[in-house]
Amino acid sequence: MTITINRVSKWYGHVVAVNDVTMNIEPGITGLLGPNGAGKTTLLNMIAGFAAPSTGEVSLDGQPTWRNESIYRQIGLVPEREPMYDFLTGRKFVLANAKLHGLSDPGAAAEAAIAQVDMAEAADRTLDTYSKGMRQRMKMAAALVHNPQVLLLDEPFNGMDPRQRLHLMDLLRRMSADGRTVLFSSHILEEVEQLATHIEVMVAGRHAASGDFRAIRRLMTDRPHQYRLRSDNDRALAAALVADGLVVSVQVDAEDEALHVQTSDFGTFTVKLPKLARENKIRLYDVTPADESLESVFGYLVRG
Amino acid sequence: MNGTIARLTFAGLLRGWRGLLLALLPLGFLAIALLMRVVDATDQATIDGLLGGLNMATVVPLVALIIGTGALATEIDDGSIIYLLTKPIKRGKIILTKLGIATLVALAFTVIPTIIGGILLTGTFGDVTIGYTVAVAVSTFVYCALFIMFSVISKHAVLVGLVYILLWEGLIVGLIEGARVLSVQSWGQSIAAQVTPDVFGNPLNGVLGAVLAVVAVIATSWFATTRLRSLTLASET
Numbered sequence: 001m002t003i004t005i006n007r008v009s010k011w012y013g014h015v016v017a018v019n020d021v022t023m024n025i026e027p028g029i030t031g032l033l034g035p036n037g038a039g040k041t042t043l044l045n046m047i048a049g050f051a052a053p054s055t056g057e058v059s060l061d062g063q064p065t066w067r068n069e070s071i072y073r074q075i076g077l078v079p080e081r082e083p084m085y086d087f088l089t090g091r092k093f094v095l096a097n098a099k100l101h102g103l104s105d106p107g108a109a110a111e112a113a114i115a116q117v118d119m120a121e122a123a124d125r126t127l128d129t130y131s132k133g134m135r136q137r138m139k140m141a142a143a144l145v146h147n148p149q150v151l152l153l154d155e156p157f158n159g160m161d162p163r164q165r166l167h168l169m170d171l172l173r174r175m176s177a178d179g180r181t182v183l184f185s186s187h188i189l190e191e192v193e194q195l196a197t198h199i200e201v202m203v204a205g206r207h208a209a210s211g212d213f214r215a216i217r218r219l220m221t222d223r224p225h226q227y228r229l230r231s232d233n234d235r236a237l238a239a240a241l242v243a244d245g246l247v248v249s250v251q252v253d254a255e256d257e258a259l260h261v262q263t264s265d266f267g268t269f270t271v272k273l274p275k276l277a278r279e280n281k282i283r284l285y286d287v288t289p290a291d292e293s294l295e296s297v298f299g300y301l302v303r304g
Numbered sequence: 305m306n307g308t309i310a311r312l313t314f315a316g317l318l319r320g321w322r323g324l325l326l327a328l329l330p331l332g333f334l335a336i337a338l339l340m341r342v343v344d345a346t347d348q349a350t351i352d353g354l355l356g357g358l359n360m361a362t363v364v365p366l367v368a369l370i371i372g373t374g375a376l377a378t379e380i381d382d383g384s385i386i387y388l389l390t391k392p393i394k395r396g397k398i399i400l401t402k403l404g405i406a407t408l409v410a411l412a413f414t415v416i417p418t419i420i421g422g423i424l425l426t427g428t429f430g431d432v433t434i435g436y437t438v439a440v441a442v443s444t445f446v447y448c449a450l451f452i453m454f455s456v457i458s459k460h461a462v463l464v465g466l467v468y469i470l471l472w473e474g475l476i477v478g479l480i481e482g483a484r485v486l487s488v489q490s491w492g493q494s495i496a497a498q499v500t501p502d503v504f505g506n507p508l509n510g511v512l513g514a515v516l517a518v519v520a521v522i523a524t525s526w527f528a529t530t531r532l533r534s535l536t537l538a539s540e541t
Contacts, residue, residue: 045536045537048390050386050389050535050536050537051537052534052536067534069391069392069393070392071392072390072391072392073392075390076390077386077390079386081382081383081384081386082383083383083384084387085312085316085384085387087315087316087319087320088312088315096308096311096312096387097387097391099307099308100306100308100387100388100391100393101391102392142387
């Protein structure tokens, strides 16, 4: 099944959460990547039918998702929020979800879903005794209990230990291999890198990039990198850097007593900088990346 | 009605100490009624003051408020409602199931104390007890429908309900004669007056009260359903 997002914007008062986004989510695993506050959850809520687009349309195989209860036969949603009828046992929680779907054999469906997430042993404990990772897995079981064609997951790896992460990734890969559409949001690059074959990048409500992960990763790596350097002779260091062609720009900041440099080849720069300083008898005090936050990396993609 | 939603709602309302806490208000009313019986202060004014003023005007709407909002507002507030809403279930069925269970639970905490209190104060299961019991049952049902609607339309459903009870039912209806037409209490009394005509002083026309009560339940349930279909989940991102 294909999720179609067509020129969708969403604003709350004067705050624009999602700004003119268009994308198609096809079968396979798609990672919705972006820093916190990028609009990922808002977009997922609109796909899941829990927020109306201010403009544009969100549909699932042509069916609108807003105010359309029938789409939940096809969609499984794993929300980021924690509350989940904590007074129930894990087994009763998943069973209740199976019954709510009106499945013909809810007991068998619940047991199969619990087994899929490897939670059979803890299934008779009440949900309020679970760790965050265990709750996450029970949420997964509840979302999978009706065997949906589309699975939406909001920050699914939060709170999971490495073993649980690998297990969930394996499960999602199997779903993808079955031809299902899996869309998960994350603000962690490495998670998306390990799992998604296709990514959609959101920054500040805008759709910043789309496509194969490796291509986007390359874009991120090859961007100009900025560093702040401190040394015992900033002017000499600036001259040496320019003469060696290691940087595309240098700015001597007398007030801050530092050099602000920009390089387009951060691999060579980080290897050659110490050598260059030693050859010129310059003592380096500090080398700080000035734009390494995920936000600035994504910001580069938007500007690019 | 949906059996699974009914069971979840019932368990959510009465889990832990909630049942006991819910019983505190009616138990307070019963304790005062018992005291009046013991000191033999059971004149007509006391009976009307306790069964009408304390029980029907205060305890019943507060119990219905706690239960009506507890049946839905709690799940909307904490987000667990998502597990009901991500199912191919008509939103009207969710609202009617919640209303059914909330009413059943609330009736247990309003009707039973009214019967016991009536017997304690009058010494018999006569017209006064029966009249107030019918009025309380009708009011409980309509209040639950109203407070379930508040749960869907406001993030501060309990506060809105309290303002409604204190300001509208408690103050304005008492001060302005015409406002009785839009009072849940008055509807309950007008219907009860069809069963026990001499218990309530000057009730509304019974047919009018019944029609307004039915219209209120249908309108609030329809509106709650419409709002639940459009429920937007808050998100920070």
